[in-house]
Amino acid sequence: MEIAVLIKPVPEAETRLRARADGTQLDAEGVKFVLAGYDESAIEQALLLREATPGSKVRALAFGPAPRTEEVLRAALALGVDEATWVESPAEGADDPGIVARALAFALARVPHELLLGGKQAGDDEEGLVTAAIAESLGIVDFGTVVNLRVDSATGSLTFQRATEEGVESWTAPLPCAIALQQAWNDPRTAKLPNILKSRKMPIAKIPWAEVSAALGEAARPRSVAERFELPPARTGAKMIEYKSPEEAAETLVRILREEAKVFP
Amino acid sequence: MPDFSLTPEQESLRDLARKFARTEMAPHAAECDKAGRFPEEIYRRGWELGLMNLNVPTEYGGSGLSVMDQCLIVEELAQGCGGMTTSIIANCLALEPIILGGTAEQRAQWLTPFCAEYHLASFCLTEPGGGSDAGALKTRARKEGDHYVLDGEKCFITNAPHASLYTVFATIDPQLGHKGITAFIVPRDTRGVAPGKDEDKMGHRASSTSTVHFEGVRVPVANRLGAEGEGFSIAMRTLDQTRTPIGALATGIGQAALDHAAKYALGRRSFGKPIAEHQAIQIKLANMVQSIRAARLLTWQAAVTIDRGERGSLESAIAKCFASDAAMRVADDAIQIFGGYGYMKEYPVEKLLRDAKLTQIYEGANEIQRIVISKELLRAYA
Amino acid sequence: MTPSILVVGERLSGHLTSATREAVGVALGLAGPEGSVVGFLAGSSLALSVTEFGELGVTRIRTREDPRLDAAGAGAIAVSVVASAEAVSASVIVTGGTEFGRDLTGRLAVRWNAAAANGVTEATWADASALRVRRPVYGGRATETRRLTGPRIAIAIRPHAFAEPTAGAATATTEPDSGPEIPDPLLAARRSEVAAAGSSAGPALSDASIVVSGGRGVRDANGFRLVEELAASLGAAVGASRAVTDAGWRPSSFQVGQTGKAVSPQLYIAVGISGAIQHIVGMVSSRVIVAINNDSTAPIFRVADYGIVGDLFQIVPALTKEIRRVRGLPAN
Secondary structure, eight states, X not given: OEEEXXXXXXXXXXXXXXXXXXXXXXXXXXXXXXXXXXXXXHHHHHHHHHHHSTTOEEEEEEEEOTTXXXXXXXXXXXXXXXXXXXXXXXXXXXXXXXXXXXXXXXHXXXXXXXXXXXXXXXXXXXXTHHHHHHHHHHTOEEEESEEEEEEETTTTEEEEEEEETTEEEEEEEOSSEEEXXXXXXXXXXXXXXXXXXXXXXXXXXXXXXXXXXXXXXXXXXXXXXXXXXXXOOXXXXXXXXXXXXXXXXXXXXXXXXXXTSOOOO | OOOOOOOHHHHHHHHHHXXXXXXXXXXXXXXXXXXXXXXXXXXXXXXXXXXXXXXXXXXXXXXXXXXXXXXXXXHHHHHHOHHXXXXXXXXXXXXXXXXXXXXXXXXXXXXXXXXXXXXXXXXXXXXXXXXXXXXXXXXXXXXXXXXXXXXXXXXXXXXXXXXXXXXXXXXXXXXXXXXXXXXXXXXXXSTTEEEOOOXXXXXXXXXXXXXXXXXXXXXXXXXEESSTTOHHHHHHHHHHHHHHHHHHHHHHHHHHHHHHHHHHHHXXXXXXXXGGGSHHHHHHHHHHHHXXXXXXXHHHHHHHHHHTTOOOHHHHHXXXXXXXXXXXXXXXXXXXXXXXXXXXXXXXXXXXXXHXXXXXXXXXXXXXXXXXXXXXXXXXXO | OOOEEEEEOOEETTEEOHHHHHHHHHHHHHHTTTSEEEEEEEESOOHHHHHHHHHTTOOEEEEEEOGGGGGSOHHHHHHHHHHHHHHXXXXXXXXXXXXXXXXHHHHHHHXXXXXXXXXXXXXXXXXXXXXXXXXXXXXXXXXXXXXXXSSOEEEEEOTTSSXXXXXXXXOOEEEEOOOSOOOGGGGOOEEEEXXXXXXXXXXXGGGOSEEEEEOGGGOSTXXXXXXXXXXXXXXXXEEEOHXXXXXXXXXXXXXXXXXXXXXXOSEEEEESOOOOHHHHTTTTTOSEEEXXXXXXXXXXXXXXXXXXXXXXXXXXXXXXXXXHHHTTOOOO
16 A cells, blocks of 8 residues: 655744744744654554555655755654655745645655545644645545544455544545544654664655746745734733632632633533 | 754754653653662663664664764763663673674674663673772683683672673783783673672662672683783773763753753742742852753763764763762752752652762762873873 | 625534534624625535524525535535535635534635635635634644635634624525536545444533643542543533543543644633643643642643642532532532
């Protein structure tokens, strides 16, 4: 089975977010970019499927600027992914999801793929939009909030479950198919040191932005543009509730929630 | 080395060690410290990830890392637990004599199978009668045909109860002083080898330390490393390689103490504000971070010097001495910042002081380091 | 301006979801006095939700009657949505930002060649054909404002970020959408069964308006029950920190945090959770955060709005009791 995993560099969780001087975007200066937690799960899922279906290959693709995009692709290679493709974005990055999706769809045309795995990136909340858009470009179905993903080796189709408001749904889907993993339900492996060293020497196929934008034509012009990046007013710390007994604490809190915070019916 | 930034490869190595330290070592540090438990499952996992045998060349199945890269990893591991780190890097110490003093055949014969599976090894130099005065060791190696027979006692040997291999320093003739010292590879299952009971230590309690008795232990000549009388040189050259990572270990303990203290100072309040806003605390924190940063840079300088092929005795002695003294000061200050809570075992800082103390003693006591430093220093003026 | 806004309806047990209702509110706002809002429904047995659309003020509904679309996924539905959008000359398509809505919006970005955004918490016209939207990013730790350029814009709104419009009385008329055939690949997936959710005691974490989470402080699997009792008294969803799920006290589906679910309820109560950044990232965009912990220096108190320092084994049962009293529920 040909598995393609879509990954992306995101600021690590501990990053202190700051806006650029022009106030439009995150200030990426000094920010450490890493593989998102969800992407680690998507890669883990892909590697498990490869182990279950001999002869399978796992390829990672990422769209973004140097050097962070190459670095996450190397992290993916260190985890055991077979090949990596870097789809170059303009130097300052590209965050119009339509462009991201079309660029990756363009790259996927030259990478065999039957199963597309993408992670919801808690790092920047595209919330599955890109994976769905890529699936639309490729004319295939897509699903999110998937757990227990398996391949039925007899039929070559996928089985999985999704938890929704109605309950737990069981699904069967033929390949090709795109899955957006929205929850880290597997335990991603840690890359071993020798593989980290090896990954630095492995080739990464690069598709330059010039080629991508030529292929996209009109669609390469952003129609979703960042105007402002704001941090919430600093939370000044909790208002501590004083109390003499647990009952008093409870009464005070309930009253505050009703009258002051207005969250409680 | 004016540019102090790390390459992306170095960052990946550091991140691997950091993740292992945070997610697999640190959660068990307090429990192992309290019980004096040797967490074999954690050491196995470290081996699986390639974090052991860092100095062994890749052709033998090791990670083949430079001293600098080893230091990056060791500092991160030490932030997880100093004791566990000591046991993890003890293999490096034990195997270095084979790397430095062994023939190509000996290296292939011993290192390759050792690294292919999870194994621990111990470096056996110290004796009840001589630690700093290593040249006066008494363990005897008598030649009998194609064997040597070893008799003697070693003590304070890291990992000894769990090791499958010992590199042992014994003398073929006490009259020759340190020129009689010879190095041997001794498999654990050789008759007459008896590791002792795990010592009950002040710190590094997740690491296992004991005596090792050698009674009529027959060791083939083929297990001798280098020539007769070359053992002292092998031991000293080994310590030249391993001293600098100890500086990194001490730096890691100090960094952990600083992290705990700084976070605590921001949360704990007294006299109406976080204690981080009181000058007494600010001055302590300022001194702490200066010490740790200096320790780190001295360690890096020593590592880079050795990686260039120089002996680096001055640099590595300074690094180990400074970093271990710094770790003690910083751990002490951290406890003070925590106040009464710092004195309680429920909080993580008192362990750091107990762990820091050993770094001033082992791998060459700081008194010896100072003598080396002064000798090397004066040479430049002579 | 006379914009035409299409609202895609999603249904749960035959009724329009609250997210769809909120989407209607947004659409009405964007349409303004001169514009128009058209609803869209696909599947079978649409009558009830058509009526509900009408009650919200959406009187023209495009319908695609096709039972296959009841459980077909956003890709199949997008085919019809685009056909309807073209038929009504829509300039904006609004959907409730549930998993379906986010998925659909992604598909529309390409199928309808639209500027698209998910997780929208504010939407206003920047000019005659461009929308200005706000949305949380980086796990809710920041907010971005984006300009979406028309003539075609598709947005999915963040659940609970907008109010539902008040229901009135108005009748809706339907227009069947005969649209293009849905390509077979988009209908090839099959839903084989729907099993009742394991402990369906509360709402799903991702959409709940109140979440109560427990952390390491509850000490063990049994201690976690206090958290669940508090949640039950509030009709809240139950979450957990990674420490809890790693220890096996509750399944990983409970996990809120960087590698678990991100939630943004109106009220988040953190019980015995210290507040490691990996957890904070998953809940910091909650409107009001309450923390209960016996360690006054726990980092959670820096992001919480209200804090109680104390023994949760005393505080939480007292809180549960008080809430039940105030809500007129039986004592246990």
